[in-house]
Amino acid sequence: MADKVKVGLIGCGNISPQYFKGTRSFQVLDLVACADLDVDLAKSRSSEFEV
Helix, strand or coil, X not given: CCCCEEEEEECCCCCHHHHHHHHCCCCCEEEEEEXXXXXXXXXXXXXXXXX
């Protein structure tokens, strides 16, 4: 298998859980970071989805 592509998610709003879950369905993707203007929300999502 090829090396995984490391990706980061920008924006941790209401739709972001679908993106967090969706990246797991692609073996080639490795979600390694997330960011949001609301730092507490980004930290919460990163903990929730183990990013």
